[in-house]
Amino acid sequence: MTIKTIAGVNVDVNDEGYMNDASQWNKEVAAGIAAEENVELTDQHFELFEWMREKVANGETLTLRGIGKSGVVDAKQFYKMFPGAPLKKATKIAGVPKPTSCI
Amino acid sequence: MKKLLILGAGTAGTMMANKMRNNLERDEWDITIVDQFKTHYYQPGFLFIPFGMYTKKDVIKPKSDFFPVGVNVIFSKIDKIVAKENQVVLDDGVVLKYDYLIIATGTRTAPEEVDGLKDKLWYKHIFDFYTIEGATALATYFKSWKGGNLVVNIAELPYKCPVAPLEFVFFADAFFTERGMRDKVKITYVTPMSGAFTKPRATKMLGDLLEQKNIEIVPDFNIMEVNNDEKKIVDYGGTEVPFDCLVSVPTNMGDKMIERSGLGDDMNFVPTDKHTLQQKDFENIFVIGDASNIPTSKAGSVAHFSSEILEENLMCAIEGRPFTASFDGHANCYIETGYGKGTLIDFNYDTEPLPGSFPFPGIGPFGLLKVSRMNHYGKLLFRWMYWHILLKGKEMPIDSEMQMAGKKL
Numbered sequence: 486m487t488i489k490t491i492a493g494v495n496v497d498v499n500d501e502g503y504m505n506d507a508s509q510w511n512k513e514v515a516a517g518i519a520a521e522e523n524v525e526l527t528d529q530h531f532e533l534f535e536w537m538r539e540k541v542a543n544g545e546t547l548t549l550r551g552i553g554k555s556g557v558v559d560a561k562q563f564y565k566m567f568p569g570a571p572l573k574k575a576t577k578i579a580g581v582p583k584p585t586s587c588i
Numbered sequence: 589m590k591k592l593l594i595l596g597a598g599t600a601g602t603m604m605a606n607k608m609r610n611n612l613e614r615d616e617w618d619i620t621i622v623d624q625f626k627t628h629y630y631q632p633g634f635l636f637i638p639f640g641m642y643t644k645k646d647v648i649k650p651k652s653d654f655f656p657v658g659v660n661v662i663f664s665k666i667d668k669i670v671a672k673e674n675q676v677v678l679d680d681g682v683v684l685k686y687d688y689l690i691i692a693t694g695t696r697t698a699p700e701e702v703d704g705l706k707d708k709l710w711y712k713h714i715f716d717f718y719t720i721e722g723a724t725a726l727a728t729y730f731k732s733w734k735g736g737n738l739v740v741n742i743a744e745l746p747y748k749c750p751v752a753p754l755e756f757v758f759f760a761d762a763f764f765t766e767r768g769m770r771d772k773v774k775i776t777y778v779t780p781m782s783g784a785f786t787k788p789r790a791t792k793m794l795g796d797l798l799e800q801k802n803i804e805i806v807p808d809f810n811i812m813e814v815n816n817d818e819k820k821i822v823d824y825g826g827t828e829v830p831f832d833c834l835v836s837v838p839t840n841m842g843d844k845m846i847e848r849s850g851l852g853d854d855m856n857f858v859p860t861d862k863h864t865l866q867q868k869d870f871e872n873i874f875v876i877g878d879a880s881n882i883p884t885s886k887a888g889s890v891a892h893f894s895s896e897i898l899e900e901n902l903m904c905a906i907e908g909r910p911f912t913a914s915f916d917g918h919a920n921c922y923i924e925t926g927y928g929k930g931t932l933i934d935f936n937y938d939t940e941p942l943p944g945s946f947p948f949p950g951i952g953p954f955g956l957l958k959v960s961r962m963n964h965y966g967k968l969l970f971r972w973m974y975w976h977i978l979l980k981g982k983e984m985p986i987d988s989e990m991q992m993a994g995k996k997l
Contacts, residue, residue, distance in 0.1 A: 549780075549810055549824075550744065551854055560812070564824040570808055571824075585786075585883075 491517035503576065503583050507538065510580030518578045524567055526578075533557045533566070534579040541581040547572065548584065589618045593676060593686035595666055595845075597623035599631075599979065600877030600891040601692035602654050606981030607899045609656040612906075620660040620684060622676070626651055629720060630974060632888065632967075635752055635924070637723035638730055639763045644720060646971075654979045666693075669849040671870045688872050688902065691851075691858055693843040695748055695878040695886055701839035702743050704814035714814065714834040717756060718748065726835065730763070735772030736832030741821055742779045743811050747840045748878060748886040751933070753777070754784060754794055755924040756835065761801040762926030778806040778821065778829050787940035790933055793957050797925060840886065842879055857881035862937065863914040865898045871905070874898055884917035884937060892978055893918040896988040918990040920946075922967035930963035932956050936990040942997065947986055949994030956995065 489498045492513035497505040502518075504510060515534065519526050536557050537547055545551075549572055553560035567574040576583055592608055594601045605621045612619065633647035655661055665679035669689065676684045697718050699706040705714065715729065716722035738760060740753050757777050764770045777784070777798060784794040784805060798805055809823045820830045842856030851858050851867070859868040860880035867873035876898050877891040884890050893915070900913035917937030924930045932954050933941035943957040953962050977984055 548745075548854075554854065560810075560824050569825065 501577075501583060504580040507541070507580050510538075514580065515578050518580075522567075522574050522578060524574060524578060527566075529558065529562075530566060530578075533563075533575065537575065537579045538581060546584060547576060547581070590616060590687045591618045591620065591685060592688050592690070593684055594619070594621040594690045594692060595669070595676065596692035596694055596843075596877075596879065597621050597651050597655070597661075598628070598692065598694050598877065599888050600694070600879075600895060601690065602628070602651070602979050603892065603895045603981045604690050604692060604876060604898065605659050606654070606656050606979070607895060608902065609658055610981065611899065611903055614658050618660065619658070620662060621655065622662045622664060622666060622678070622684070623651060624663065624665045626663055628654060628979075630971060631718075632749070632974070633971060634717055634720065634723045635755055635759070637720075638715075638717055638726040638756075639759050640727060640731075643727075644724060647720070649975065656980075666843075666845045667848065668845060669851060669873075671849065671851065671867075671873060674872065686872075688874070688906065690898070690902075691846075691867070691873065691875045691879050692877050693845060693879045695840045695842055695857070697838040698841045699836065699838040701841070702811055702814065702836075704816055705743070705836060705838060707814065707816045709814075709816045709819070709834075713819070713832065714836060716836050716838055717752075718837065729833070733833065735764070735769050737774050737776065737830055738833050738835070739776045739778055739821065739829055739831035740835045740837075741809070741811060741829075742781075742837045744839045745780060746886055747837050749921075750785070750885050750887070751921045751923045753779075753835075753837050754798075757803050758797065758801060758926040759924060761803060775801075775803045776806060776829060776831075777803055778809045778811075780808065780810050782807050785941075787935070789943070789957065790935075790941040793931070794923075797931075797959070801926070840878075846879070853881055862917065864901055864911050865894060865915055866901070866905075866911075874902060874905075882915070882917065885919040885921070887919055887921060888974070888978075889920040890918070892984065893920075893988040895981070916989055918988060920986065922963060922970065924964060924967060925959050928964050929959050929961050930967055931959050932963045932966065934990060934995075939990060939992070939995075942995040944995040946994055947991075949991075 488495050494514050496509045536555050563571050627648050628651045630647040633642050636642035667677040667679050669676050711725045715726040740757050764773045783791040785791040812824045813822050820828045822828050842852050846852040846856045858875045860875040862882040865874050878886040897913040897915040901911045904911050920934045935941040945952040946954045946956050954966050
């Protein structure tokens with residue numbers, strides 16, 4: 486575990502930079518991580534983060550399919566909001582664990 | 589009479605019928621199993637069909653050959669489970685009551701989930717090999733195919749038998765080499781994962797094999813649509829891969845009956861405790877095999893190992909004792925790599941596939957994460973064991989719990 490200062494807050498992150506403690510997250514921290522990932526945040530991003538954080542708090546797994554049906558964004562918009570690897574970037578910025586794919 | 593009801597007579601349901609008939613007194617317990625189809629498919633054999641190694645007759649037997657004496661068998665579609673009333677409604681309206689229910693309705697391919705997949709090129713230049721229809725259609729197609737871009741695409745996770753598409757491209761490499769036309773076939777493996785597999789060591793080993801066999805990999809590809817006119821697949825990020833022959837592993841979903849029953853997640857898999865195998869909301873419902881949402885492979889080996897856990901825990905529940913068995917997510921997969929050789933992976937919820945020997949530490953005869961002829965024989969021998977030992981619920985010479993002995997960290 487590493488302590489990293491993001492937007493003036495000391496946050497616990499794992500070796501891939503994902504936050505270990507969701508309660509340390511706030512909008513400024515999100516903006517700090519987003520800047521590192523070259524993502525510019527809009528209100529829609531934060532609406533999606535709220536939805537994602539609630540799902541994770543309920544013990545649900547985040548998937549592209551689930552986010553596409555969230556009612557906040559569809560899969561195509563999701564890709565536009567987080568170019569490249571949307572699920573990995575979105576979870577990192579939302580302060581939730583990287584989704585594991587189990588096969 | 590008390591009633592145990594099993595929905596689904598595939599690998600998992602059939603094993604449970606055999607195991608539970610052994611455990612439960614016939615004058616106290618009625619056991620009923622329901623399935624819509626009369627034919628049992630040896631699904632691991634589908635992979636061999638497109639390459640002419642097996643034909644349809646090698647992978648089918650009547651389901652009735654595998655049910656024990658003293659089990660009621662109903663061939664019918666299922667309308668829904670009414671869990672609050674402990675009953676199941678069949679398609680024709682017949683109601684079956686139960687004290688305990690085992691859901692073993694598996695997973696199905698859902699090509700309709702991807703735009704353009706099941707369209708005008710379906711079974712002409714686009715195939716699946718997870719159904720007998722797809723596998724046999726592809727076998728016919730390959731017989732006269734002149735070559736071009738062969739693209740294998742996994743639509744979405746999770747999907748059944750996670751190593752099968754890798755085996756498919758390994759087989760394809762060998763098949764077209766042996767036919768003297770490998771130079772005319774470009775093989776591309778297009779996957780939503782970040783590499784050939786999920787866990788680091790297996791990904792490295794299998795990724796190296798792809799490279800050695802001149803198979804290109806396109807990772808992190810989440811398919812949005814198949815463009816039938818321009819013969820290409822497109823992902824949400826805009827990446828395009830052209831094909832002449834597309835072999836798809838379509839989206840896998842649980843049975844539609846699960847959705848009608850209100851018991852599924854957004855892919856119709858049943859939320860299940862990954863250790864006890866009990867359904868999350870109902871104490872008298874258990875889930876086994878591909879139908880559940882437990883975070884391990886959808887594979888026959890998982891159904892087999894978890895059947896021993898479920899047998900024990902179901903007896904605990906019936907006798908009013910706390911659960912004594914806990915499933916560790918154990919999966920064991922023989923992987924064909926072509927030219928009469930294969931490799932093997934053995935893993936669970938917490939331990940990634942590691943190199944070593946199996947099942948006997950230091951002896952084998954099978955090598956983990958190694959390519960050998962013996963591993964290939966293991967896979968071929970397994971078909972016999974499947975029909976004669978496994979389905980009948982008899983003991984196999986492999987521990988249901990994953991063993992660390994023989995593995996190298």
